[in-house]
Amino acid sequence: MTVRTRFAPSPTGYLHIGGVWAALLAWMYARKHNGQFILRIEDTDTKRTIEGAQAKLMESLRWVGIDWDEGPDKGGPFGPYIQTARQPLYQKWADWLVENNHAYKCFATPDELAEMRQELEAKGDHSGYDRRYRDLSQSEVDALEAAGRPYVIRFKMPLDGETAVPDLLRGEVVFDNKQFTDYVILKSNGLPTYHLAHVIDDHFMEISHITRGVEWLNTAPIHVRLFEAFGWEMPVFVHLPVILNPNGKGKLSKRTQAFTQGDQEILVKADEFMEAGYMPEAVVNFLANIGWTFGDDREKFTMSEALERFDLADVSAAPAKLPYSKLDWLGNQYFKDLSDDLLVKKLYPYLQQHQIDISAETLLILSPVIKMRLKKLSDAVPQLAFLAETPPLPSTVEEITHKKMGPEAAATAYKKTIAFLEGLSAEQFEVDTIAAGMREIGAAVIDGGKPGPYLGTLRYVVTGQKVSPPLFESVVALGKDRVLARLVAAQKLIDSL
RNA sequence: GCCCCCAUCGUCUAGCGGCCUAGGACGUAGCCCUUUCAAGGCUAAAACACGGGUUCGAGUCCCGUUGGGGGCACCA
Numbered sequence: 001m002t003v004r005t006r007f008a009p010s011p012t013g014y015l016h017i018g019g020v021w022a023a024l025l026a027w028m029y030a031r032k033h034n035g036q037f038i039l040r041i042e043d044t045d046t047k048r049t050i051e052g053a054q055a056k057l058m059e060s061l062r063w064v065g066i067d068w069d070e071g072p073d074k075g076g077p078f079g080p081y082i083q084t085a086r087q088p089l090y091q092k093w094a095d096w097l098v099e100n101n102h103a104y105k106c107f108a109t110p111d112e113l114a115e116m117r118q119e120l121e122a123k124g125d126h127s128g129y130d131r132r133y134r135d136l137s138q139s140e141v142d143a144l145e146a147a148g149r150p151y152v153i154r155f156k157m158p159l160d161g162e163t164a165v166p167d168l169l170r171g172e173v174v175f176d177n178k179q180f181t182d183y184v185i186l187k188s189n190g191l192p193t194y195h196l197a198h199v200i201d202d203h204f205m206e207i208s209h210i211t212r213g214v215e216w217l218n219t220a221p222i223h224v225r226l227f228e229a230f231g232w233e234m235p236v237f238v239h240l241p242v243i244l245n246p247n248g249k250g251k252l253s254k255r256t257q258a259f260t261q262g263d264q265e266i267l268v269k270a271d272e273f274m275e276a277g278y279m280p281e282a283v284v285n286f287l288a289n290i291g292w293t294f295g296d297d298r299e300k301f302t303m304s305e306a307l308e309r310f311d312l313a314d315v316s317a318a319p320a321k322l323p324y325s326k327l328d329w330l331g332n333q334y335f336k337d338l339s340d341d342l343l344v345k346k347l348y349p350y351l352q353q354h355q356i357d358i359s360a361e362t363l364l365i366l367s368p369v370i371k372m373r374l375k376k377l378s379d380a381v382p383q384l385a386f387l388a389e390t391p392p393l394p395s396t397v398e399e400i401t402h403k404k405m406g407p408e409a410a411a412t413a414y415k416k417t418i419a420f421l422e423g424l425s426a427e428q429f430e431v432d433t434i435a436a437g438m439r440e441i442g443a444a445v446i447d448g449g450k451p452g453p454y455l456g457t458l459r460y461v462v463t464g465q466k467v468s469p470p471l472f473e474s475v476v477a478l479g480k481d482r483v484l485a486r487l488v489a490a491q492k493l494i495d496s497l
Numbered sequence: 498g499c500c501c502c503c504a505u506c507g508u509c510u511a512g513c514g515g516c517c518u519a520g521g522a523c524g525u526a527g528c529c530c531u532u533u534c535a536a537g538g539c540u541a542a543a544a545c546a547c548g549g550g551u552u553c554g555a556g557u558c559c560c561g562u563u564g565g566g567g568g569c570a571c572c573a
Contacts, residue, residue: 010573045572110571126499126569152571170502179500179569187571194573218501218568241503242566251566264524286509289522293510297521316510317502319566323509326523336536372536383534442532455532467534 003035004208007061007068008198010042011053015060015270017322018243018252021287025240025315026211027066028288032307038205039071041082042198044191060270064280064287065303070205078205083197090192093200093230094153094185102229103185105151106133107144127181129154134182153186155195155226163221168209168238169317175221183222195219199226202235209312211238214319238312241291241319252322264324277350277377278327282334286327291316299326300333331375340367350377356388362477365431369473383469387477391464393489397497400461400490402453404446407497413445413454414491421475421484429480435472461490 005026009019030037039058043049058073070076080086097103108116108129117128134156136144144151157180164172185196192200202210217239227234242251246266258267267273273283284303288294292315294301335343344363351358366384374380385391394400401410420437421429438458442451459471462483468474475483 008573012573042573048572106571113571124498128570167502173501175501181569184571189571191571193571198573213567214502215567215573239502244566246508289509291509293521295511297511299509299522319503320510321508323523326509329523332536369535373534452532457532459532463533465533469534471532 003033005030006038008040008042012048015057020270028310029312032310036069039068044083064284103155106154107149107151129181150188152184152188154182155185165220195222203232207235209236214239244321246321278331279334282331328375335371335374343367365476369469386463404453411494416441418487431472
C-alpha cells in the first residue's frame with residue numbers, strides 16, 4: 001500500500017502553529033514511506049472562507065519546508081483539490097446514498113428545526129433532530145419536492161447498536177449509536193458538509209492515513225458508517241492530540257493572538273514565527289519534538305535524521321502545551337551552527353526589511369559574536385541599534401568611569417585609546433589588532449592590570465547601549481570616525497571636571 | 498446534562514511488569530568563565546494525580562475517583 005497523507009485545512013483564518021504541527025506529522029509520514037502528501041482545501045463553508053487565507057497558509061507550509069505532491073496550485077491525478085470545485089462529485093454520491101436507502105431528503109425549515117430542537121431539549125434530548133423525514137413515502141417526498149421545498153440530505157445513522165472507530169493511537173473507540181442522529185451531509189445550497197466531503201475525497205484521493213485533530217473523534221462514527229455505506233475501504237484514522245493554549249485554558253485556536261507571558265513571547269500564528277525570524281529548521285525541529293521523540297535522548301536533529309525514525313504510531317495521544325522556551329533554545333542552537341556567511345545572508349535582508357540600514361560587510365564582522373545571542377532574527381535589532389542610529393553619548397562621569405578606573409585613569413585611558421586608534425591604518429582597523437592594542441592600554445590603566453573595567457566602560461561609550469555585542473567587533477563595525485568622535489566626547493566630559 | 502479522549506519533574510518527554518535509588522531536554526537556582534548581554538562548563542532543586550485491585554513484583558495491566566481536554570450545527 002502506498003502511503004498517501006494529506007493536510008486539509010479550511011481557509012477560514014490564518015494557520016496556527018498547531019496546524020503546522022499536524023501537517024508536519026502527516027508530511028513526515030508520507031516522506032518517510034516515499035509516499036505522497038496532498039494539500040486539499042476544505043472550503044465548503046463559503047460564508048467563513050477568507051480571501052487570501054489559502055495563499056498565506058501555503059506560504060507558511062512552504063516556509064517550514066513542507067511541500068506537497070498534489071494540491072490546488074499544482075494539480076494532480078485526483079483533482080481538483082479545492083472542495084467547492086468538486087461539488088458535482090459530492091452531489092452524485094449523495095444522490096447515490098439516497099437511492100440506496102442510506103440517506104434521505106429532509107425538508108425541515110430553519111424555524112421547524114429550531115422548534116424541534118427546543119422540544120427535544122425539553123425532553124433532555126440534545127441530538128437536535130428527531131428524524132421526522134427519515135421514513136417519508138416516496139409520494140410524500142415527491143410532493144414536497146414538487147412544491148419547491150428546499151431540502152438537505154441526511155445520512156441514516158443506525159438506530160441502535162454500536163460503532164467502533166479504529167484509531168491508530170488509541171485502539172478501538174466504541175460509541176453507542178443512540179447518541180447520534182441523522183446528520184446533514186449535503187446542505188440545501190448543494191455543498192457537502194465536512195462529513196460527506198472528506199469521506200469522498202479521502203477515498204477518491206486514495207488517502208491511506210487520515211490525520212486530524214481529536215475533535216473529530218466524536219464524529220468519526222459517522223465517517224465509519226459512511227465508508228461502510230459506500231462499500232469503500234477505510235483509511236487508517238489517526239486522531240492527533242490537541243495543542244493546548246500555553247496560557248492555560250483550552251486549545252490553541254485561530255483566534256488566539258500572540259501575547260507575552262512573563263518575558264516569554266507566545267506566538268500562535270504560523271506567520272508570526274516567520275516574521276519573528278526563527279529559522280524554519282529550528283521551528284520544524286521544535287515541532288517534531290511535540291508528541292514524538294527522536295530517541296537516544298536527542299532533541300536536536302535534522303529532518304532527514306528524523307525521517308529515518310519517524311512513525312505515526314509512536315505519536316503520543318496526550319495533549320501538549322508548546323514549550324516555547326525550548327523553541328528559543330533550539331533557535332539559538334541553529335544560529336550558532338550557522339556559518340558567518342550564511343548568517344549574513346539571512347540577517348541582511350531581514351534588517352533591510354525592517355528599515356535598519358547596515359552593510360553586509362559590517363554584519364560579517366559582527367556575525368561571529370552575534371550568532372550566539374540570537375534565538376530569532378529579530379533579536380538582532382536591539383543589539384545592533386547603535387549602528388543604525390546615533391546612540392546617546394554618555395552624559396555623566398559615572399557612565400564613563402569605574403571604581404577601578406577613576407577620572408584620572410579614565411582621562412589617560414581615553415587619550416591613549418584615541419591616539420592608538422588614530423594611529424591605525426585602514427588595514428589595521430580590524431578586530432585582532434584593536435583587541436591587542438586595547439587590552440594593552442587597559443592593562444596599563446587599571447589597578448591590578450586586568451583590563452575588564454576599562455573595556456566595559458569603553459564598550460558603553462562606543463555603543464551607547466547597556467546591552468550590545470562585544471567591544472572590539474562593535475568598534476570595527478561602527479567605523480573609525482564614529483568611534484573616535486564618541487571617544488573624544490567622552491574625553492571632553494572627563495576633562496571638564 | 499450526555500458521550501468521548503487524555504494523565505511521569507513548571508513544560509516537552511524516556512519508560513511498553515522486575516534494568517527505576519524514575520533517565521534526558523528546556524526552564525529555574527547556585528558556582529565558574531567573562532568588557533555588558535549572551536554562549537560555554539560544573540552543581541542543585543524538581544514528577545509517576547489519588548484510591549482500590551491483578552501479580553512473587555506495578556510508573557508500566559484492570560476498575561473507580563479526581564483533574565484536564567474535546568464533542569453534542571445546513572462550522573470545519
